[in-house]
Amino acid sequence: MKKGITIILLMLLIPVFGLLAAGNSEKDDNAAGDVVTVSYITWDSGKGVEITQSIIDAFEEKNPGIKIELQSVPQGYDDKVLTAHAAGDTPDGLMMWNTSQWAEAGIVEDLSSYIDRDNYDMDRYLPVPKLWAEYKGGIYGLPKDFTPRAIFYNKNVFDEAGVSYPEAGWTFDDFVSTVKAINNNESGAAARYGYVAIPGHTYALQAFIWSNGGDLCSPDGTVASGYINSEAVVEVIQWYKTLFDMSISTGTMDAYQNLGQNEFQSGIVGMMDNGLWPLSVYKNDSSLNFGIAFPPVPHSGDSVTPVIHSATWSMFAKAENKDATWEFIKYIGGPDGARVFANERWGLPVFKGMAEELGLLDDEYMKVFVELGAEANKAPVFLRNPNWFEADNEFKLALEQIFLEDKDVQTALDEAAVRMDKILKAK
Amino acid sequence: MFQHSIKKQERITGYLLILPWFLGFIFFYSGPMIFSFIVSFCNWDYFKNLSFIGLDNYFKIFDPAGHAMPAMRRTLKFVFLEVPLQLFISLMVAMLLTRKIPFTRISRTLIYLPSVMSGAVGGLIWRYMFNTQTGLLNYLLSFVGVKPIPWIENPDIALYSIVLTGIWAIGQPMILFIAAIQGVPSTYYEVAEVDGAGKLSQFLNITLPMITPAILINIIIILIQQFQMLAPIIVITSGGPAKSTYLFSYLEYENAFKFLKMGYASALSWFMFIIILTLTLIIMKSSSKWVFYQSEKGKML
Numbered sequence: 001m002k003k004g005i006t007i008i009l010l011m012l013l014i015p016v017f018g019l020l021a022a023g024n025s026e027k028d029d030n031a032a033g034d035v036v037t038v039s040y041i042t043w044d045s046g047k048g049v050e051i052t053q054s055i056i057d058a059f060e061e062k063n064p065g066i067k068i069e070l071q072s073v074p075q076g077y078d079d080k081v082l083t084a085h086a087a088g089d090t091p092d093g094l095m096m097w098n099t100s101q102w103a104e105a106g107i108v109e110d111l112s113s114y115i116d117r118d119n120y121d122m123d124r125y126l127p128v129p130k131l132w133a134e135y136k137g138g139i140y141g142l143p144k145d146f147t148p149r150a151i152f153y154n155k156n157v158f159d160e161a162g163v164s165y166p167e168a169g170w171t172f173d174d175f176v177s178t179v180k181a182i183n184n185n186e187s188g189a190a191a192r193y194g195y196v197a198i199p200g201h202t203y204a205l206q207a208f209i210w211s212n213g214g215d216l217c218s219p220d221g222t223v224a225s226g227y228i229n230s231e232a233v234v235e236v237i238q239w240y241k242t243l244f245d246m247s248i249s250t251g252t253m254d255a256y257q258n259l260g261q262n263e264f265q266s267g268i269v270g271m272m273d274n275g276l277w278p279l280s281v282y283k284n285d286s287s288l289n290f291g292i293a294f295p296p297v298p299h300s301g302d303s304v305t306p307v308i309h310s311a312t313w314s315m316f317a318k319a320e321n322k323d324a325t326w327e328f329i330k331y332i333g334g335p336d337g338a339r340v341f342a343n344e345r346w347g348l349p350v351f352k353g354m355a356e357e358l359g360l361l362d363d364e365y366m367k368v369f370v371e372l373g374a375e376a377n378k379a380p381v382f383l384r385n386p387n388w389f390e391a392d393n394e395f396k397l398a399l400e401q402i403f404l405e406d407k408d409v410q411t412a413l414d415e416a417a418v419r420m421d422k423i424l425k426a427k
Numbered sequence: 428m429f430q431h432s433i434k435k436q437e438r439i440t441g442y443l444l445i446l447p448w449f450l451g452f453i454f455f456y457s458g459p460m461i462f463s464f465i466v467s468f469c470n471w472d473y474f475k476n477l478s479f480i481g482l483d484n485y486f487k488i489f490d491p492a493g494h495a496m497p498a499m500r501r502t503l504k505f506v507f508l509e510v511p512l513q514l515f516i517s518l519m520v521a522m523l524l525t526r527k528i529p530f531t532r533i534s535r536t537l538i539y540l541p542s543v544m545s546g547a548v549g550g551l552i553w554r555y556m557f558n559t560q561t562g563l564l565n566y567l568l569s570f571v572g573v574k575p576i577p578w579i580e581n582p583d584i585a586l587y588s589i590v591l592t593g594i595w596a597i598g599q600p601m602i603l604f605i606a607a608i609q610g611v612p613s614t615y616y617e618v619a620e621v622d623g624a625g626k627l628s629q630f631l632n633i634t635l636p637m638i639t640p641a642i643l644i645n646i647i648i649i650l651i652q653q654f655q656m657l658a659p660i661i662v663i664t665s666g667g668p669a670k671s672t673y674l675f676s677y678l679e680y681e682n683a684f685k686f687l688k689m690g691y692a693s694a695l696s697w698f699m700f701i702i703i704l705t706l707t708l709i710i711m712k713s714s715s716k717w718v719f720y721q722s723e724k725g726k727m728l
Contacts, residue, residue, distance in 0.1 A: 105474045400669035
C-alpha cells in the first residue's frame with residue numbers, strides 16, 4: 001500500500017520538476033554574460049528567412065552585445081501573436097501587418113518615445129507605407145518593404161491570340177475586350193482564358209474602386225452606407241462581374257495574396273492581378289514569358305490609384321529586452337535593411353528615392369512596380385477600424401452572392417451596407 | 428477498529444489514484460468551462476477590455492439579421508446528412524470485413540488510417556481533389572464522360588461536397604462495429620440457417636438487433652464529432668462560397684480569433700453545447716426502445 005502511494009506521488013512530481021527545470025534554464029541564459037538575446041518572429045520561410053538572417057548577421061557584427069534569435073512561423077502567425085500576448089509570454093519583436101487590431105488590443109509597443117529620443121527621421125519614408133505604422137497618433141513600428149498590385153500578362157498567350165500587350169492608361173473596356181479576344185472556349189490543355197478572376201477578393205478591388213473615385217467606407221472607418229453602395233462602387237463591381245463570367249476562377253484560397261499564381265504559371269491564362277511575390281518563382285521558369293502592366297483605369301484619362309501590401313517591424317508590448325529590440329528594429333527597418341530586401345527583389349524599398357538609387361528602374365519587371373508604388377496615395381481600408389475584418393466579411397459575402405448567385409449588384413451592396421454600418425459602429 | 432482502518436486506507440488510496448485525473452479535470456475542463464460561461468455574459472476582446480453585458484450575447488444569437496441562426500440550420504442539415512452516411516458506410520464496410528475473405532486485416536488498417544490524420548491535412552488533400560480544373564475527382568469522372576463538377580465553387584453543392592469528405596473518417600465507427608459483429612454468437616446464425624433464413628434476413632433479424640449498442644455509441648460519437656467539425660472547413664472552403672459551408676463551429680472560430688469577440692464566441696459555444704446535449708439526451712432516452720443488451724436475452728426471444 002505505502003509503496004503504491006509512493007510510486008504514484010513520484011509519478012506526479014517528476015513531470016512537475018521537469019517543467020520547473022525547463023522554465024529555469026531559459027532565464028539563466030540571459031543572466032550570464034553581457035549578451036542580450038532578442039527573439040524576433042517572422043511569417044516568412046525559405047528565401048525570406050535567408051534574407052532576414054543575412055541582415056541579422058550584419059547587425060550582430062556591428063552590435064556584439066546583442067544576439068537576434070529569429071523564429072519562423074509560416075503557419076498560424078496571427079494565432080501565435082494573439083496567444084503569446086494573452087499568455088503574457090511573448091517574443092521581443094514581430095513583423096506586423098494588422099496595425100489597427102493589434103495596436104488597439106495593446107499587443108504592440110508605441111515606439112514614439114524611442115523615435116523622438118534617437119531623432120529617428122520618419123519623413124524619409126514614402127507616405128503610404130508610413131501610414132501602416134500609424135494608429136491613433138502612435139507609431140507602432142518601422143515600415144518594412146511593400147508591393148503594389150499590378151497586372152501580370154503572359155506574352156505567349158497574347159501572341160497566340162494576336163492581341164497587343166497592355167499599355168499604361170488602358171481602360172476597363174480595353175481590359176474586357178482583351179479578355180474576350182483571348183478566351184477560346186476550349187477545355188483542358190488547349191483552353192485559353194484572358195483572366196483569372198477571384199469572386200471575393202475585396203482587397204484587390206480597393207484599387208479599382210479608388211481609381212473610380214469611390215471608397216469602401218468613410219475615411220474614419222465608421223460608416224459604410226453611401227460608400228460601399230455608391231454608384232462608383234456599383235460600376236466597378238459590375239465590370240468585375242462581366243470579367244468573372246468570362247474567366248477561369250480560382251476558388252481555392254491559398255495564401256491570400258497568391259491567388260491565381262498557379263493558374264497563371266500553367267500557361268493557360270492571359271492575365272493575373274497580383275503583387276510582386278510570384279516574381280521570384282516566375283523568373284526561374286524559363287517557359288513563362290511574361291510582362292507587368294499598370295492596372296486598367298475606369299475611363300480614359302483617369303489616374304490609377306494602386307493598393308499596396310506592406311507590414312512593419314514592430315515590438316511586442318510585453319517584450320523583455322525593449323532597448324535591444326529597438327536597436328535591431330532601427331537597423332532592419334532602416335536604410336541598411338531595406339537595401340538588402342530591395343536588392344533581392346523581395347519587395348520595394350519604403351525609403352524615398354531608394355528604388356532609383358538601387359537601379360530598380362532598370363529591371364523590366366520591378367520598373368512597373370516602382371512606378372505604381374510612387375502613385376500610391378491611399379492605405380488599405382482595414383487600417384481605419386479594427387472591426388473592418390468583420391465588416392469586410394459582409395462585403396465579401398455580397399460579392400460572392402453577386403458573382404456566384406447572380407444577385408443584383410445594387411441590392412446586394414445595399415444589404416451589406418446596413419450590416420456593415422452596425423459592425424463598424426460597434427465598440 | 429481494524430476493519431475501519433483498512434476501509435479508510437482503501438478510500439484514501441482510491442481518492443489518491445483518481446486525484447491526477449480529477450486535478451486535470453478541474454484545471455483543463457471545468458475551470459475553463461466556468462470561465463467561458465462567465466465570459467459569455469461579457470464583451471471581451473481577449474486582452475484588455477472586459478465588460479459585463481448580461482444576456483446580450485445570447486440575444487444576438489437569435490437575431491434574425493445575424494449569421495448564427497443560418498449557421499445552426501446549416502450545421503443541423505450537415506449533421507443529419509453526415510451521421511446516417513457515416514453509420515451506413517462504416518456498417519457496410521464492417522460487415523464486409525467480418526467475412527472470411529482474404530486481406531481483411533490489412534484492409535481494416537488501411538481504412539482506419541485516414542482517421543488518424545489531422546483534419547487539416549486531410550482537408551488539404553480533399554481541397555486538391557475537389558479542384559474543378561485539376562482535381563482528381565473530376566479527372567476520374569472525365570473518363571466516364573461527366574463534365575467537370577464545381578465541387579467547392581458552386582454554393583448549391585459545396586455543403587454536400589463537405590458531407591462527402593466524411594467518408595474519410597469511417598475508420599473509428601467501423602472498428603466498433605467489427606467488434607460488435609464479431610460478438611454475436613455464431614449459434615444464432617446456425618440456428619437461423621437451419622430454419623431456412625437467407626443472408627439478408629439473418630442480417631436484419633440477428634446482426635442488426637444484436638449490435639444496437641454499438642449503433643447507439645456510434646450515433647452519439649459521430650453526432651458530437653460532426654457538430655464540432657472545424658479544421659476541414661477552414662482548409663477546404665473557409666466557410667464559402669457565399670457562406671454555403673459556413674457552419675456554427677466556423678462562426679465560433681471567426682468570432683473568437685478573427686474578430687476578437689470572445690464574449691460572443693463563448694455564448695455561441697454554450698448554445699451549441701445545449702443543442703448537442705439535448706439531442707444526445709433525446710437519443711439516449713429513445714435507446715431503451717430500440718437498443719438490445721445481450722444480458723436481457725430473455726426479452727429478445
